[in-house]
Amino acid sequence: MRVSELVARTGVPLATVKYYLREGLLMPGEATSATQAKYGEEHVQRLGLVKALAGAGLPIPRIREILRLVDHPDGSLFEVLGQAIAQLPPYLDTPAADDAADEFPRARAVLDRLGQVYDPGYVAVGQLERALAALEEAGIPMTDERLDAYGRHVRGIAEIDIGLMPTASAEDAIRYAVLGTAVYEPVIAAMRRLAHQDVAQKRLRNPEEQDQQ
Amino acid sequence: MRVSELVARTGVPLATVKYYLREGLLMPGEATSATQAKYGEEHVQRLGLVKALAGAGLPIPRIREILRLVDHPDGSLFEVLGQAIAQLPPYLDTPAADDAADEFPRARAVLDRLGQVYDPGYVAVGQLERALAALEEAGIPMTDERLDAYGRHVRGIAEIDIGLMPTASAEDAIRYAVLGTAVYEPVIAAMRRLAHQDVAQKRLRNPEEQDQQ
DNA sequence: CACATTGGATAGTTTCAGTATCCAGTCGAG
DNA sequence: CTCGACTGGATACTGAAACTATCCAATGTG
Numbered sequence: 001m002r003v004s005e006l007v008a009r010t011g012v013p014l015a016t017v018k019y020y021l022r023e024g025l026l027m028p029g030e031a032t033s034a035t036q037a038k039y040g041e042e043h044v045q046r047l048g049l050v051k052a053l054a055g056a057g058l059p060i061p062r063i064r065e066i067l068r069l070v071d072h073p074d075g076s077l078f079e080v081l082g083q084a085i086a087q088l089p090p091y092l093d094t095p096a097a098d099d100a101a102d103e104f105p106r107a108r109a110v111l112d113r114l115g116q117v118y119d120p121g122y123v124a125v126g127q128l129e130r131a132l133a134a135l136e137e138a139g140i141p142m143t144d145e146r147l148d149a150y151g152r153h154v155r156g157i158a159e160i161d162i163g164l165m166p167t168a169s170a171e172d173a174i175r176y177a178v179l180g181t182a183v184y185e186p187v188i189a190a191m192r193r194l195a196h197q198d199v200a201q202k203r204l205r206n207p208e209e210q211d212q213q
Numbered sequence: 214m215r216v217s218e219l220v221a222r223t224g225v226p227l228a229t230v231k232y233y234l235r236e237g238l239l240m241p242g243e244a245t246s247a248t249q250a251k252y253g254e255e256h257v258q259r260l261g262l263v264k265a266l267a268g269a270g271l272p273i274p275r276i277r278e279i280l281r282l283v284d285h286p287d288g289s290l291f292e293v294l295g296q297a298i299a300q301l302p303p304y305l306d307t308p309a310a311d312d313a314a315d316e317f318p319r320a321r322a323v324l325d326r327l328g329q330v331y332d333p334g335y336v337a338v339g340q341l342e343r344a345l346a347a348l349e350e351a352g353i354p355m356t357d358e359r360l361d362a363y364g365r366h367v368r369g370i371a372e373i374d375i376g377l378m379p380t381a382s383a384e385d386a387i388r389y390a391v392l393g394t395a396v397y398e399p400v401i402a403a404m405r406r407l408a409h410q411d412v413a414q415k416r417l418r419n420p421e422e423q424d425q426q
Numbered sequence: 427c428a429c430a431t432t433g434g435a436t437a438g439t440t441t442c443a444g445t446a447t448c449c450a451g452t453c454g455a456g
Numbered sequence: 457c458t459c460g461a462c463t464g465g466a467t468a469c470t471g472a473a474a475c476t477a478t479c480c481a482a483t484g485t486g
Contacts, residue, residue, distance in 0.1 A: 003463070015445050018464080023443095028464095035452050035463040048350035055347060057270050057302055060443070078410065085406055089270055090399055110404075116411040124410070128403035134268060137261030140396055149373040150397075150404060153366040158408035160362040162416060181406060183353055184363075186303055188405070189398050190341035191323075191363060193298055195371035196394070197291065197337070198329040203375060216432065228476050231433080236474095241433095248432045248483045273474070 003029075006039045010047045017047070023060050025050050025067060052183055062087040066178060073174040078119075084178040086123040088185075090130050106132040113144070114151040157188070216242075219252045223260045230260070236273050238263050238280060265396055275300040279391060286387040291332075297391040299336040301398075303343050319345040326357070327364040370401070 007014050020026040026046055029037030046067075053063045065087050073080045086092075103120065107129035111118050118125060135142050161180055166172040220227050233239040239259055242250030259280075266276045279300050286293045299305075316333065320342035324331050331338060348355050374393055379385040 013445085016443085019444060022465090031464085033452065033463090035450085035465090037464075045352045048347075048352065052347035052351045054443090055303060055343075059441090077413075081409070088402075090268060090403075107403075111407065116407060117414045118407055118410060122407070122410060124403050124406035128400065128407060130268075131399040131403050134261075134265035135396055135400065138265045138392070138396060139258045139261060140392055142400070143377070146373055146377060150370060150401060151408075153369040154401060154404040155408045155412065156366040156369075157363060158405055158412045160359055161405075161409060162412045164356070164359060177409070179351070179353055181409070183348055183351060185402050185405075186344040187341065187348065187355070188363060188367060188401070189301075190303075190320075190337050190344050191367040192371055192374075192398070192401070193337035193394060194324065194329060194331055194335070194341060195364075195368045196294075196374060196390070197331060197335060199368065199371045199375045200290075201330045226476080227432095229474090232475060235434090244433085246432095246483065248434090248481085250433075267474090 001039050002036070003039065006043055006047070009044055010051070012047055012051065020047070020050060024064055025060065049179070056182065056186060057089070058087070058182075066182065070175050070178050073171060077170065077174055077177060080174050081177045081181070082123055085127075085181060088127075088182055090127050090134075092123065092126045092130065104129040106136070110147060110151075113147065114155075116151075214252050215249070216252065219256055219260070222257055223264070225260055225264065233260070233263060237277055238273065262392070269395065269399060270302070271300070271395075279395065283388050283391050286384060290383065290386055290390060293387050294390045294394070295336055298340075298394060301340075301395055303340050303347075305336065305339045305343065317342040319349070323360060323364075326360065327368075329364075 001009075003014060003017065006012075007017060010017075012020075017026065021028060026043060029039040029043065031037045049067075050063060053066065054060075058066075066084055069080050069084050075083075104125050107125050108120075110128065110132070111125070132142060161184070165176050165180075214222075216227065216230065219225075220230060223230075225233075230239065234241060239256060242252040242256065244250045262280075263276060266279065267273075271279075279297055282293050282297050288296075317338050320338050321333070323341065323345065324338070345355060374397070378389050378393075
């Protein structure tokens with residue numbers, strides 16, 4: 001298909017398609033002449049993915065990096081996933097901690113409490129630390145009770161994620177992990193917001209069953 | 214305390230404090246003269262909250278609206294919470310659906326499947342729809358299996374959230390609900406990312422216990 | 427009294443994410 | 457063949473957002 005059709009199918013304006021092409025977010029079509037190129041389904045899908053990531057508020061350079069990792073994963077699943085997660089908010093100013101000493105005290109306390117295995121150099125540790133610090137600074141409490149419950153359920157979600165991960169090829173696994181992390185998060189957030197309403201409504205109706213799971 | 218101390222305690226640059234003051238994100242201090250004002254703990258905390266929200270990528274007008282709702286909630290818990298959630302991404306272009314007819318097909322299918330009570334006019338329904346549509350456009354699958362599991366665990370998280378909600382005053386409840394939705398989300402996201410690593414590691418070690426919870 | 431600090435106003439900067447314009451080569455209907 | 461529409465490619469422009477910097481006159485302080 002030509003550009004005009006790509007534009008029609010995705011709803012992305014031509015100027016923006018050209019912009020993404022320039023920025024390297026969309027691979028160029030197969031040139032058939034100096035002023036013509038052929039685009040395929042992969043371009044439609046890629047544009048959808050870029051839209052999803054951009055819609056989540058990711059800056060272009062971060063999207064480019066994620067796409068690069070998906071297209072050319074260089075390293076183990078963990079390495080690539082770590083690099084990809086570093087492109088997701090919350091962004092850390094300090095990219096790496098030299099020694100794992102007293103870095104991330106809050107996050108480490110939480111993870112130790114939950115008995116979780118973790119690599120202290122993993123980006124998400126810093127991200128958790130930052131989220132917890134933000135909580136603290138804003139004067140919002142994080143009790144052990146809440147923490148344990150979150151830990152339990154989040155782990156359940158992670159089990160599903162890992163359980164459904166394709167194991168055939170490493171590339172598939174990486175692609176799945178990188179995109180799954182970024183793209184399922186808004187779904188989970190929206191579901192939580194809706195569950196709040198559901199739980200609150202049902203409790204109002206049957207206030208006696210106020211057991212906290 | 215004076216501005217300089219507020220700056221020192223929060224780490225927010227003076228120019229930025231003034232900017233937040235201008236934008237109405239920070240309440241003015243108690244003026245003691247034409248060139249002096251007194252700030253208190255509430256200012257420190259507010260600045261922390263603004264930092265947390267801004268750090269999550271929320272635009273200033275949205276933060277202002279959230280703060281307004283927290284400070285002067287006008288309406289029921291559900292109404293206020295709905296308004297607050299509308300300030301959180303993913304942002305919807307179409308603010309309201311006139312009739313609840315075929316609006317949000319994906320989200321409704323999911324919620325019906327989970328047997329959840331929901332108000333079709335609730336913002337989060339549209340947000341879920343959008344997140345699911347983004348998934349689809351990007352060619353990423355959302356199976357029923359994953360959905361059911363997510364639903365179960367997200368519900369568990371919501372039970373905790375609601376269970377720990379203060380019930381003494383309506384204002385407290387609103388404040389808790391609004392901030393809890395916005396501020397705990399990054400924590401949950403970070404925990405999920407870390408749980409992925411933990412689950413994957415442990416599975417590699419004991420591949421036999423691959424039960425998906 | 428001198429000097430740093432402050433509130434308040436205004437202007438400037440940077441980054442980001444597109445849009446718009448131009449151009450020259452090419453395709454395709456008549 | 458021809459003429460107008462469509463393309464790829466390059467460059468310039470725009471508008472919003474979030475700070476950041478500068479100035480000023482009033483004030484508090486040692």
